[in-house]
Amino acid sequence: MLYREVGQYKTSYAADQALLPILQDKIGIAVLLLIAFVGVPLTASDFTLNSVLIPILIFSLAATGLNLLTGYTGLLSLGTGGFMGVGAYACYKLMTLFPHVNIIVFILFSGFFAAAVGIVFGLPSLRIKGFYLAVATLAAQFFLSWCFIRVPWLYNYNISASIEVPTKMLFGIAVTGPTATSVTRYLVVLAIVAVLTLLAANLVRGRTGRTWMAVRDMDLAAELIGIRLYQTKLLSFAVSSFYCGVAGAMLVFLYLGNAEPSSFDINQSFLILFMVIIGGLGSLLGSFLGATLIWGLPILLRHVPTYFGLSIESAKVDQSTFMILGALIIFFLIVEPHGLARLWQIGKQKLRVWPFPY
Amino acid sequence: MAVGLDSGKKIGGVVLGLEGITLSFGGVQALQDVSFDVREHEVRAIIGPNGAGKSSMLNVMNGFYQPQQGVIRFRGREHCWMRPHAAAAMGIARTFQNIALFKGMTVLDNIMVGRNLKMRCNFLLQALRLGPAMREEIEHRRAAEEIIDFLEIQHIRRTPVGRLPYGLQKRVELARALAMEPAVLLLDEPMAGMNLEEKQDMCRFVLEVNDHYGTTVVLIEHDMGVVMDISDRVVVLDYGRKISDGTPDEVRSDQAVIDAYLGVAH
């Protein structure tokens, strides 16, 4: 009985509709944020920040974006990588065109470009559904991938056909480029992800989220109670692509430092989709759990055996990761379609009744 | 039982008129030149044997089907075809024979989504959850809670609809339709598959809705006892044609209706 809502009475609808209506959750999130913003920067190593936390946060954001579209609105997209790329390249072009504007502004602003592209490729979604729509998003993915390679204007005619991120300052501290410390970049990523996640949480529990879920669960009935399908679906495409675009811009500017077209290819799209499936369709928490699991898995495979004096070739690690991923996806689809997020719920239920079994 | 009938409600003028509705799918004639009207505040029943075109009629009324011929007159304005969301916006709500709830959402969310058309706050305000958006959410939550109280479903507020038994799902669907504050409520077999007790509850709800909110009700029902008890006027369809129209007593004694139900050859 460590975790219980009984006895926490709400006297207003405002209190009942709060993001975290239960005291333990409020404390939990506060502690988590404190650790993330203060504890981690003080203690974590460069490796942890650079190779674990920063990418996990960025992928969590991309997964959140895809989850809004696929998990909440029920529209399967295989174009996530492409939309992320739009964000990254838009950010890069904006930065070269207006070098004096703050880079954080552009990282956020690039999301709008991704949103616009997302809307264009979301247009077929009224006529076609299910995997037919998935094919339409594949068209977006392949077309965008092609653009990233064949339109030299996008990467300023670099011979290497890739983006190099220069050093940009924020309040006199380098936030991008080779001289930016990992702590700075981590904090910037964390702040952006935290704010955007809060906004997403507000959206999905409000009117917009309800119309999305209604469209997901039964689009014909949704139309009959006065939801405009087209607007709803396109809004979902736009918001989803916005999140993916910002994630893509961060991926290049705050994590990789340079971008190859292959960072935004079909495999990236699949990876993000897997994060959503394994984490839990229709759960924001799930997006984070899924990203953590999928990003963490190869790192674990690489590092855990060395503690036992074993070593696995890196090729074998990749192959095993593929196999485990594939198996996990099938496992979750069969056993727990709501993913890790549902397992978390079950865990909470156990805490609620602890120390009794039920 | 007789909550609404003797409470002195005033049946008003024609709110919804259907004239010469003809609907066919491919070669199959679903409706043939059907005309009838619905008056304000009345309970109007549509009955008929299976396959008579009753559900098709409701689908025409709220715009899910587009009739090939005929006119739908709602509050004096003529429409050849009501677009579904336009019909919803004009105040026509309905429930379905095979429940069409949003199964992954909670009861409360299902009802709140019915309030969608009444909510105005833009997307940005919602994302930031600023004052107006908050106030709107709370205001509509209050309306939703009122309906929840009315239909006695407080205990399942937070339950995903997919996990509810059939009878309760039917009630939630009614709640969602009521959340739209409809002028005309279309009910497609609201009592199908229910036991006696559930039927009585549902009858009570329908009559109370009609009485309290003055909502016009159009319902399809197979249980003749129910139909004769609660409806003000009845229209009878058979093979896509109207064969009778009038008060329950008139319809009951109509030879054409008796023939249709007993299967006399045409």
Next chain:
Amino acid sequence: MMHLLYSIFVDPFVQMGAAPDLLVQTLWDGLVSGVLYALIALGFVLIFKASGVFNFAQGIMVVFAALTLVGLAEHGVPAYVALALTIVVMLVLAVGVERLILRPLVDQPEIILFMATFGLTYFLIGLGELIFGGDPKVMIAGQLGLPSGSYRITMAGGYVQLQKIDIAAAIIASLMVAGLGILFNRTRIGRALRAVADSHRAALSVGISLEQIWVIVWFAAGVVALATGIMWGARSDVSFALETIALKALPVLILGGFTSIPGAIVGGLLVSVRQKVGEFYWGSLVGGGIESWFAYVIALVFLLFRPQGLFGERIIERL
């Protein structure tokens, strides 16, 4: 601007007229790779028809089958024995898929099954690389008795080269299509297959064994995949790059409709010819490489006007 219009509407046709042999060669190349697309599409259609599953893993099944065959041969297994063993492996795969994926997911929404095949794809990629390594391998076409070399036909001041392997591929593909056509339309199994495609539950209720049907269909798709793998491998190498041909075959299916075998074939040929011709004559306009998305855009436009494909049946939605 004039120049652009010229290079879109005039120049390509001038080129075609000036060198008809090149045009014929391009058309031929389009047709023969179309046969391979059609074979992959056929695998998709088989599984879709009989289980309502859109099998994203068809592409990797092609690679997996080809790799198994070559891998066995590399270990000194005689070619025909290796072929037989590979067919057995495909049967095991079919049984495994039925047991571990289809059976637990029976009657689930098709989009869930679709996503499950993503899982299968990744699993097979990992497994294949783990066993056979990631390096490209050479198909044992010669040992399997497939012809090599080419015919050369002189025409219009030039010549057209027809690879013998391509002709063989076309013949084998036609035989498989004919065989499957008979299986589907003339046998008791075929009738059961179609019933299962319509509704899992209804089929069960009339006593059709879903398990058996699914194993048969996935096995048939596996054999089709093996044939595709051999043909494709004989033209280039056997490597995981082949996996992407599944993605290329997707637009074919959109055009042909997911349920139609003739649709898969016509769609495969059409898409491929259009791609080759488009790339050859118009590709230079946009810097080449349009192969990767051109077919998708065609499919997309097509979907907007006819969502059920060229040969598919119209679906009426109801509540």
